[in-house]
Amino acid sequence: MYAQTFQRPRSFYGQFDRKPGDHLTTHYCPGCGHGNIHKIVAEAIDDFGAQDRTVFVSPVGCSVFAYYYFDVGNLQVAHGRAPAVATAVKRALPDSLVISYQGDGDLAAIGGNEILHAANRGEDITVIFVNNAIYGMTGGQMAPTSLIGMKTTTTPMGRVVANDGFPVRVAELLSTLEGPTYIERVALYDNKTRAKARKAIRKALQNQIEGRGFSLVEVLSPCPTGWGVTPVDSLKWIEENMLPNFPLGVFKDKSAEREHRTHRRQAIAIQDVPGILGLNGNAGNERSAGILAGGPRTSCPPNVDYRLKIAGFGGQGLLFLGRLLAEAGMRQNLHVSWLPSYGPEMRGGTANCHVNISTTEIGSPLVSAPTVLIAMNKPSLDKFENEVVGGGLIIYDSSLIDHPPARSDVEVIALPATEMADKIGSAKSANMVALGALIGKTNMLDKDALLHVVRSMTKKVALLDLNLRAVESGFEFARANAAEESLWGV
Amino acid sequence: MPEGKEKKDRGWTEVHSEECKGCGLCIEACPVCGMHLSDKLNGRGYHFGEYQGHGCTGCGVCFYACPEPGAITVFKN
Numbered sequence: 001m002y003a004q005t006f007q008r009p010r011s012f013y014g015q016f017d018r019k020p021g022d023h024l025t026t027h028y029c030p031g032c033g034h035g036n037i038h039k040i041v042a043e044a045i046d047d048f049g050a051q052d053r054t055v056f057v058s059p060v061g062c063s064v065f066a067y068y069y070f071d072v073g074n075l076q077v078a079h080g081r082a083p084a085v086a087t088a089v090k091r092a093l094p095d096s097l098v099i100s101y102q103g104d105g106d107l108a109a110i111g112g113n114e115i116l117h118a119a120n121r122g123e124d125i126t127v128i129f130v131n132n133a134i135y136g137m138t139g140g141q142m143a144p145t146s147l148i149g150m151k152t153t154t155t156p157m158g159r160v161v162a163n164d165g166f167p168v169r170v171a172e173l174l175s176t177l178e179g180p181t182y183i184e185r186v187a188l189y190d191n192k193t194r195a196k197a198r199k200a201i202r203k204a205l206q207n208q209i210e211g212r213g214f215s216l217v218e219v220l221s222p223c224p225t226g227w228g229v230t231p232v233d234s235l236k237w238i239e240e241n242m243l244p245n246f247p248l249g250v251f252k253d254k255s256a257e258r259e260h261r262t263h264r265r266q267a268i269a270i271q272d273v274p275g276i277l278g279l280n281g282n283a284g285n286e287r288s289a290g291i292l293a294g295g296p297r298t299s300c301p302p303n304v305d306y307r308l309k310i311a312g313f314g315g316q317g318l319l320f321l322g323r324l325l326a327e328a329g330m331r332q333n334l335h336v337s338w339l340p341s342y343g344p345e346m347r348g349g350t351a352n353c354h355v356n357i358s359t360t361e362i363g364s365p366l367v368s369a370p371t372v373l374i375a376m377n378k379p380s381l382d383k384f385e386n387e388v389v390g391g392g393l394i395i396y397d398s399s400l401i402d403h404p405p406a407r408s409d410v411e412v413i414a415l416p417a418t419e420m421a422d423k424i425g426s427a428k429s430a431n432m433v434a435l436g437a438l439i440g441k442t443n444m445l446d447k448d449a450l451l452h453v454v455r456s457m458t459k460k461v462a463l464l465d466l467n468l469r470a471v472e473s474g475f476e477f478a479r480a481n482a483a484e485e486s487l488w489g490v
Numbered sequence: 491m492p493e494g495k496e497k498k499d500r501g502w503t504e505v506h507s508e509e510c511k512g513c514g515l516c517i518e519a520c521p522v523c524g525m526h527l528s529d530k531l532n533g534r535g536y537h538f539g540e541y542q543g544h545g546c547t548g549c550g551v552c553f554y555a556c557p558e559p560g561a562i563t564v565f566k567n
């Protein structure tokens with residue numbers, strides 16, 4: 001009796017839905033090595049019984065469509081970023097079998113940095129690196145792995161060392177790092193090398209199943225189209241041109257010594273977080289309760305649509321002010337966004353953030369026409385004053401800004417925030433004074449709920465009391481200001 | 491399926507002609523010269539690979555030489 005022994009792996013979809021009219025073949029060119037490698041990988045997934053926990057990360061390159069073929073979990077990611085995404089998947093789902101599948105343009109050019117660090121961290125992933133010495137998908141441009149003298153569309157006269165450097169030997173390069181467990185270079189030019197490639201890829205996957213860390217198999221793979229030769233001649237091309245530059249072999253193998261790596265990466269239990277952040281003790285309990293508790297917007301108007309720009313010096317805590325607002329809004333079930341914008345300086349430069357707080361969904365986090373401007377230094381007021389919509393609100397720190405805004409069509413609060421904060425105990429809490437004044441004036445968020453958020457987000461326990469008092473004083477200032485205004489009818 | 495075929499060989503290879511792109515790698519790979527390109531064209535315009543009907547040992551090298559997921563199935567006796 002004849003029995004099927006070599007057949008289409010089950011880890012491929014029974015039908016490919018990529019294009020109408022052809023549900024059986026891949027999109028690869030005749031003779032392309034991607035197909036052989038796909039087959040080896042799919043067969044290994046079958047044999048290891050791992051189909052239901054495999055996550056295949058497709059790159060940018062000719063293999064961008066691999067997700068149409070592999071009947072496993074699939075992600076298609078930005079050019080060169082497969083190792084980063086694979087890292088995330090593996091850490092979030094330690095039991096998954098994560099395959100980062102990449103070409104040489106993807107891995108060695110634009111993604112050179114990503115692979116270096118994933119390898120160095122010894123991420124418990126399997127990388128299949130398809131080295132065909134060219135950018136296949138985009139029409140045959142030079143890759144870092146292109147050979148000296150090789151004609152490509154971007155090296156029409158041949159690759160020249162003086163201009164283009166040397167072919168990058170990825171397997172050798174990465175094997176100098178401590179992190180990786182197993183690195184081998186294989187090829188696909190005859191039956192023997194194909195068998196070796198199969199063995200190496202299976203080992204690289206098996207390593208991950210056993211939690212042994214980072215494995216990478218570099219495959220010298222034919223690209224007849226990119227090289228301008230027939231599929232049969234492309235085999236010879238590998239042997240004659242690629243082998244002298246890219247010797248085959250095992251460059252690193254610590255598979256036997258490496259223990260299960262995923263067990264070492266213990267995630268932090270959520271109940272331990274307050275302790276780690278030093279939020280224990282009585283105040284801590286209240287604070288951690290605050291982390292979870294959302295306050296109702298009991299006393300607030302039902303519909304809000306605030307677009308805020310909060311600007312000043314770096315170091316004034318204005319990005320933090322914005323985060324507190326967004327966090328408080330979020331806990332009150334509003335739509336929020338927070339977008340920071342700052343220069344390279346940690347202190348003294350300018351910083352601003354854009355905050356949206358709305359009952360309806362937010363289209364863009366960018367605030368170009370604010371309904372509220374909080375300006376905490378002169379340059380910020382000068383720069384953003386004219387962006388505020390008519391009828392909007394400007395709160396400015398009158399301790400630091402010597403002239404009021406020129407606008408007459410907006411409401412203005414001259415808030416001596418820095419002086420007030422200084423009186424309470426530290427000028428650094430001027431941001432909290434401004435926060436209090438904003439709420440006191442607009443009633444956009446429930447004050448008690450906001451104080452909850454201040455409690456849970458103030459990192460330094462010593463500053464908490466000061467911050468709370470600063471919010472209160474800003475709040476009272478705005479209320480008194482409003483009462484005075486209504487008294488005088490302005 | 492090679493049902494009803496003479497079962498004297500150790501193996502049997504089937505090429506699903508519509509899945510073949512005519513690259514010729516199976517022909518290059520087969521150690522017993524069991525494959526050739528057909529004179530006929532398939533629906534996609536390729537001269538497809540074809541098993542000549544005798545000599546197969548069921549070794550499977552053509553399966554691994556072929557880049558297409560399901561174009562070749564190899565049977566063993």
Ligand SMILES: Cc1ncc(C[n+]2csc(CCOP(=O)(O)OP(=O)(O)O)c2C)c(N)n1
Pocket residue numbers: 060061062063079102103104105106107110130132134135136137138143
């Ligand atoms: C960010 C970004 N830059 C550039 C491109 C264009 N691009 C698409 S594929 C590719 C090269 C792919 O080459 P390789 O990784 O060797 O894969 P192959 O196609 O040879 O399998 C480039 C540069 C892109 N899609 N995205």
Ligand code: SF4
Pocket residue numbers: 027028029030031032033034062132136137222223224225226
């Ligand atoms: S261009 Fe090269 S890598 Fe891309 S599918 Fe064709 S043969 Fe394969």
